[in-house]
Each structure stands twice: as C-alpha cells, then as structure tokens.
Amino acid sequence: xxxxxxxxxxxxxxxxxxxxxxxxxxxxxxxxxxxxxxxxxxxxxxxxxxxxxxxxxxxxxxxxxxxxxxxxxxxxxxxxxxxxxxxxxxxxxxxxxxxxxxxxxxxxxxxxxxxxxxxxxxxxxxxxxxxxxxxxxxxxxxxxxxxxxxxxxxxxxxxxxxxxxxxxxxxxxxxxxxxxxxxxxxxxxxxxxxxxxxxxxxxxxxxxxxxxxxxxxxxxxxxxxxxxxxxxxxxxxxxxxxxxxxxxxxxxxxxxxxxxxxxxxxxxxxxxxxxxxxxxxxxxxxxxxxxxxxxxxxxxxxxxxxxxxxxxxxxxxxxxxxxxxxxxxxxxxxxxxxxxxxxxxxxxxxxxxxxxxxxxxxxxxxxxxxxxxxxxxxxxxxxxxxxxxxxxxxxx
Amino acid sequence: xxxxxxxxxxxxxxxxxxxxxxxxxxxxxxxxxxxxxxxxxxxxxxxxxxxxxxxxxxxxxxxxxxxxxxxxxxxxxxxxxxxxxxxxxxxxxxxxxxxxxxxxxxxxxxxxxxxxxxxxxxxxxxxxxxxxxxxxxxxxxxxxxxxxxxxxxxxxxxxxxxxxxxxxxxxxxxxxxxxxxxxxxxxxxxxxxxxxxxxxxxxxxxxxxxxxxxxxxxxxxxxxxxxxxxxxxxxxxxxxxxxxxxxxxxxxxxxxxxxxxxxxxxxxxxxxxxxxxxxxxxxxxxxxxxxxxxxxxxxxxxxxxxxxxxxxxxxxxxxxxxx
Numbered sequence: 001x002x003x004x005x006x007x008x009x010x011x012x013x014x015x016x017x018x019x020x021x022x023x024x025x026x027x028x029x030x031x032x033x034x035x036x037x038x039x040x041x042x043x044x045x046x047x048x049x050x051x052x053x054x055x056x057x058x059x060x061x062x063x064x065x066x067x068x069x070x071x072x073x074x075x076x077x078x079x080x081x082x083x084x085x086x087x088x089x090x091x092x093x094x095x096x097x098x099x100x101x102x103x104x105x106x107x108x109x110x111x112x113x114x115x116x117x118x119x120x121x122x123x124x125x126x127x128x129x130x131x132x133x134x135x136x137x138x139x140x141x142x143x144x145x146x147x148x149x150x151x152x153x154x155x156x157x158x159x160x161x162x163x164x165x166x167x168x169x170x171x172x173x174x175x176x177x178x179x180x181x182x183x184x185x186x187x188x189x190x191x192x193x194x195x196x197x198x199x200x201x202x203x204x205x206x207x208x209x210x211x212x213x214x215x216x217x218x219x220x221x222x223x224x225x226x227x228x229x230x231x232x233x234x235x236x237x238x239x240x241x242x243x244x245x246x247x248x249x250x251x252x253x254x255x256x257x258x259x260x261x262x263x264x265x266x267x268x269x270x271x272x273x274x275x276x277x278x279x280x281x282x283x284x285x286x287x288x289x290x291x292x293x294x295x296x297x298x299x300x301x302x303x304x305x306x307x308x309x310x311x312x313x314x315x316x317x318x319x320x321x322x323x324x325x326x327x328x329x330x331x332x333x334x335x336x337x338x339x340x341x342x343x344x345x346x347x348x349x350x351x352x353x354x355x356x357x358x359x360x361x362x363x364x365x366x367x368x369x370x371x372x373x374x375x376x377x378x379x380x381x382x383x384x385x386x387x388x389x390x391x392x393x394x395x396x
Numbered sequence: 397x398x399x400x401x402x403x404x405x406x407x408x409x410x411x412x413x414x415x416x417x418x419x420x421x422x423x424x425x426x427x428x429x430x431x432x433x434x435x436x437x438x439x440x441x442x443x444x445x446x447x448x449x450x451x452x453x454x455x456x457x458x459x460x461x462x463x464x465x466x467x468x469x470x471x472x473x474x475x476x477x478x479x480x481x482x483x484x485x486x487x488x489x490x491x492x493x494x495x496x497x498x499x500x501x502x503x504x505x506x507x508x509x510x511x512x513x514x515x516x517x518x519x520x521x522x523x524x525x526x527x528x529x530x531x532x533x534x535x536x537x538x539x540x541x542x543x544x545x546x547x548x549x550x551x552x553x554x555x556x557x558x559x560x561x562x563x564x565x566x567x568x569x570x571x572x573x574x575x576x577x578x579x580x581x582x583x584x585x586x587x588x589x590x591x592x593x594x595x596x597x598x599x600x601x602x603x604x605x606x607x608x609x610x611x612x613x614x615x616x617x618x619x620x621x622x623x624x625x626x627x628x629x630x631x632x633x634x635x636x637x638x639x640x641x642x643x644x645x646x647x648x649x650x651x652x653x654x655x656x657x658x659x660x661x662x663x664x665x666x667x668x669x670x671x672x673x674x675x676x677x678x679x680x681x682x683x684x685x686x687x688x689x690x691x692x693x694x695x696x697x698x699x700x701x702x703x704x705x706x707x708x709x710x711x712x713x714x715x716x717x718x719x
Binding site: 063066067071279282314378379 | 510621
C-alpha cells in the first residue's frame with residue numbers, strides 16, 4: 001500500500017491560508033448520460049427532467065468544492081447527454097480530454113460499453129443507473145464501480161421486508177421485456193434466499209397498449225382484475241416491471257385485495273424527495289435551492305458517485321486514478337450518505353453496500369436490511385450476492 | 397400561551413426561583429420543557445419557536461438562547477419569566493451554537509448555508525459570517541476564548557476559527573458526520589464525535605496552538621449492531637476525569653476514562669439519545685432521548701441512570717440554569 005494511504009488516519013491539519021498552492025489537486029470528472037427514445041412514464045410525476053442526473057453532479061461539485069477549499073482541491077464535473085451510438089466514442093474522448101472519472105447514466109449494455117472504453121483509456125467508471133446483475137457478476141469489470149444497486153439487492157430489500165411482515169406467500173407478476181424478466185429472476189432468487197414461496201408467477205405481456213389516454217383507467221379497471229383472477233392463496237403481489245409499463249396500474253386493480261410491492265406499491269429506491277431521516281432534509285434543502293425541483297434517484301446516485309470520488313481525493317490527498325480506485329475498494333473507505341450508516345464498497349464486485357429505502361411514493365415506509373437479517377461482515381451484505389456466491393473474478 | 401406564561405409566573409412566585417432548572421428543546425413539539433432539577437418534576441412547557449434545537453444560557457443565567465431552526469433565528473427567553481424577550485439574527489437554519497464565556501458574541505452554525513454566523517448579543521447584529529465546510533453543526537469555544545471550533549458534517553472536518561480575526565487557522569479531518577465538539581476544561585484537548593464514522597476523535601492542542609489528532613475512540617456493545625453505535629453529544633467533567641458520549645440509536649451513554657481514553661462503561665438511557673447537560677454541581681447528567689420523548693437523569697458519581705422524565709415531542713437539546 002502506498003504511503004499516502006497508510007497515513008490516512010493521521011490528521012490532515014492545514015493552515016487555511018496559503019494551502020492551495022502547496023497541495024493543489026484538480027479533480028476532473030464527467031457525467032455521461034445516454035438518452036433513449038422512450039415512451040412516457042405511466043405517471044407524469046415520473047417525467048424525466050432535462051437535467052436528470054446532471055443536477056446531482058452540480059450539487060456534488062458544490063459540496064466537494066466547499067470541502068476542497070480547505071485542502072487546495074478543486075472539482076469540476078462536466079455533463080454530457082449522448083445517444084447510445086455516440087456513447088463509446090464520447091467516453092474515450094472524455095478520458096483523453098483529462099476527465100478520467102466517468103459517471104454513467106445508461107442501461108446495462110451501454111454502461112458496459114462505456115466502462116470498457118473508459119478503462120481502455122485509463123479511467124474508471126461509476127455506474128449510477130444500471131441495475132443488471134450481470135454487471136456485478138459474469139460481466140463485471142475491475143474499473144467499473146456501481147452506485148446503483150443491483151436487481152438482486154433491490155429484490156432482497158423487498159423480500160426482507162415481506163418476511164419481516166410474515167408475508168411469505170407471493171404472487172410474482174413480471175413484464176415480458178428482458179429487463180423485467182431479469183428482475184423477476186431476482187425475486188425468485190430472493191424468495192429462495194429468505195424462505196418465501198412464489199405460489200404463482202404470471203407474465204403481463206407488453207403489447208404496447210394504451211397508456212395515459214384520458215380514459216385509460218376504464219380499460220385498466222376492467223382488464224387487470226381478470227388478469228389477476230384465480231390465484232392460489234397469497235399474501236402479497238410482487239411486480240417486476242423494470243420497463244415501467246404495467247406495474248403502476250396494479251394497486252387497487254387486483255382480484256384479491258393484497259399489497260403490491262416491487263415495481264409499484266412499495267418500491268425499493270436509493271433515495272427520494274420525501275426522505276427526511278439522518279440529515280436527508282439538509283440534502284433536499286441544498287438540492288432544491290440549487291435546482292428548483294425534487295431529487296430523482298439518478299440525481300442522488302450521480303451525487304453519491306461524485307461524493308465517493310471527493311471523499312477518496314480528500315483522504316488520499318491526490319487524484320491518481322489507481323490510488324483512488326484502490327482506496328475506494330479498501331476497508332478504509334467510508335462515506336455518510338444520509339442513510340443512517342456509512343456506505344462502503346464490496347471489493348469482490350465493485351458494488352456499493354448501502355441501505356435500500358422502501359418507498360410508497362409518499363414516505364419512507366421502511367429501510368432494508370431489516371432487523372434480524374444478520375451477516376458476519378455487514379448486515380448490508382444480506383442484500384445482493386455475497387462474496388462466496390459471486391461469479392465476478394475481475395477484482396481478484 | 398399567555399395563560400400558560402401567567403400560570404408559570406404564579407408557580408415560580410409560589411416556589412421561589414432558587415432551584416436549578418433544566419430547559420429541554422423539543423424539536424418536533426416546537427416547545428421548551430422546564431424541569432425543576434431538585435424535584436425532577438416538569439414545571440411547564442412553552443413555545444420555543446419552530447424546530448427548536450440548540451439551547452444555551454447566558455453566564456449570569458438570566459437569558460435562554462434557543463436555535464429556532466425553521467424560523468431562521470435565535471430566540472431569547474427570560475429564564476425567570478419564560479417570556480420571549482427578542483430574537484437574534486442567526487443566518488439560515490441555526491442548529492447549534494456556542495456563547496462566548498463573557499456572554500457576547502454568539503457563534504452559530506448555519507446548517508444550510510455552510511456558514512458560521514457571529515452575532516452580537518447586545519446590539520443584536522451580525523458581526524461576521526465565516527464560510528466553513530458543508531453542513532456545519534458542532535460548535536465549541538476554547539476555554540481561553542482564542543478559538544471557536546465548528547464541525548461540518550459532510551466535509552468531515554473540525555474547523556479552528558480564530559475569534560480575533562474570524563479566519564480559519566486549522567482544519568482537522570475526522571470521521572464521517574462529525575456532530576459535536578467539546579473541549580476539556582483545561583483547553584488542551586478536544587473530542588469530536590463522528591455519528592456515521594462511529595468514533596470520537598481525540599485532538600490535542602500543542603503549545604503553539606496546533607491541533608493534532610492523537611486517537612480515535614471506538615465503541616462496542618454486545619448485542620448492539622455496530623452501525624447503531626452513533627456518537628453525538630459529548631460532555632467532559634470539570635476535572636477532565638470522565639467523558640460522556642451519547643450514542644444515538646444505541647440508546648446508551650458511553651463513559652470514557654479521561655486519562656486512558658478507554659471506554660469504561662455504557663449506561664442504558666432512553667431511545668435515540670442526543671445531547672446532554674450537567675447540573676451546575678455536576679452531580680447529574682441529563683440526556684435528551686429523541687425517540688422516547690423523555691430525558692434520562694444520570695447520577696454522575698455512580699455512573700447510573702436514576703430517573704427518566706417525560707418531556708415534549710423529540711427532545712433535542714438541554715441546558716441547566718446555573719444558580
């Protein structure tokens with residue numbers, strides 16, 4: 001381990017005046033967002049703001065710069081929205097242009113392409129949006145760190161709550177798109193892991209049907225209950241709809257009156273604008289003053305990615321890519337993220353350990369991991385694939 | 397409210413004012429609870445502004461200062477009549493503050509603005525605004541009044557601000573989310589709690605005034621998940637022999653030996669223990685318990701919790717009026 005790392009526990013005491021020239025460190029990062037042709041979300045509450053993700057970067061730059069001021073560190077993060085076709089070339093260009101830290105907001109496939117291009121050019125990528133398990137497993141990359149939780153982590157967060165509630169009999173309703181099917185598999189795995197029983201699984205076909213038309217609810221009200229008819233006795237309906245085309249319609253349109261969890265009803269999220277515990281109110285105050293809107297998960301994830309970088313720069317006193325990466329993955333790294341306990345990284349797959357908030361689109365209903373789910377290292381490792389189960393070998 | 401104040405005035409008239417009084421801010425209830433520290437009875441409760449948190453008292457014991465966080469001001473009450481006398485400009489979202497030993501000025505942490513505001517308690521004006529780290533919270537003043545210390549929760553530093561020119565002279569990096577800072581009475585040492593880091597940093601001040609981080613105190617309680625051991629409030633006895641650290645959701649106060657810096661014991665108190673205050677004779681230590689809506693009275697000599705007293709909603713800060 002390099003000397004700077006060993007000396008981290010030693011206080012960095014610096015005179016405020018005149019320090020900048022002595023320890024000047026410039027940290028340049030980029031946020032690369034891939035924009036897709038997408039249908040509108042079911043609820044207009046979920047419309048994508050034009051500065052989605054980028055707003056989190058603006059706040060992170062402010063936060064990091066305020067801290068950096070005392071250490072002579074400066075932070076500059078540039079933001080780019082590109083199409084999927086442009087993503088790889090842009091990623092290479094960013095690293096070549098002196099921005100070796102790339103936060104990517106994209107789907108799994110494009111995140112991987114960007115990560116490979118960034119790694120080839122000598123940078124590291126922080127994934128702020130893609131939930132694909134494979135990115136932490138068979139397709140993991142040594143220079144790709146994940147702020148966004150995996151589908152497995154989200155499914156485990158929901159599963160633990162269901163089990164804490166003693167609701168072990170589940171009906172799984174999954175979408176027909178590959179992303180929905182993968183999430184469905186995560187729920188199947190979570191059921192096995194925590195002792196739930198999926199009494200029946202049904203697929204809701206994506207036929208590209210009606211959406212927010214002015215009388216859409218009439219059709220939904222007639223069709224969904226019949227789709228949900230004739231199920232064995234169950235405690236809860238789990239929805240796996242990563243593409244957001246049906247799950248939001250499920251609550252109140254079931255045949256049997258049951259709570260909905262997963263992609264609708266009680267949803268696993270990294271953060272939301274109503275979350276107030278653990279100082280989060282202060283985060284919202286700063287974010288809303290800066291952007292004039294509520295925070296989205298992508299904003300928080302990008303903010304957190306850049307705070308991870310800022311924390312590593314603060315503690316190591318430098319911006320060397322490899323040193324920063326190694327520090328982030330070391331057991332010395334810890335960061336407060338307004339979630340009641342420090343977030344850290346799994347050194348076997350680059351995934352951030354973090355509590356998952358369970359959100360009913362109004363308040364924080366609960367936070368997983370739940371009480372009683374124990375782990376020899378950290379209760380946070382009860383969410384997602386543990387070291388022994390991981391098919392990722394890029395970090396060995 | 398008027399009726400309440402009148403009633404209070406009558407109660408005071410009837411019982412005399414010689415007894416010590418503890419004042420507890422109730423963050424969610426927007427009130428201040430008044431407790432007689434001789435009988436441990438609640439005397440009354442009065443409106444303390446919106447989201448009252450930090451609370452302190454003037455050296456003569458006459459003025460009660462309350463950070464009314466959501467009102468963006470510091471409210472000043474008479475400790476005798478409990479009447480609101482006036483308010484002081486504080487900057488946005490005041491959370492914690494520290495009063496100069498002379499009673500003037502007041503140094504206030506503005507959580508939302510990354511500032512420490514210095515307010516003249518006599519002219520009621522802002523003297524200075526000092527840019528500090530992100531989410532300033534903990535505040536302390538050195539016994540010789542040379543330095544005001546502020547901790548910033550997201551920057552994770554203790555900032556040493558000169559009271560002479562309001563410049564930051566030193567920054568010490570500590571663990572995640574530093575909440576509170578407390579000097580030993582001799583001014584040679586400071587303790588900084590890091591809520592999410594789970595540690596208390598021990599900083600020694602060299603002869604020339606340079607602070608050096610010398611140790612980090614860790615906590616361990618059987619049967620309690622390490623993540624719940626979140627140090628917040630700190631109090632040091634007058635003789636420096638013991639340090640008490642409130643451990644938030646662990647519902648315990650740690651007792652640390654001032655000489656060895658080893659944790660001696662953990663005292664079980666109410667839920668989400670936050671801030672603490674000694675009685676003037678240091679016989680008792682009061683803790684605010686934000687989730688059980690009460691305060692715990694600790695017998696300092698015996699290091700035992702002896703009583704709990706229900707107060708308002710989400711008690712946050714506490715101060716005991718000197719004689």
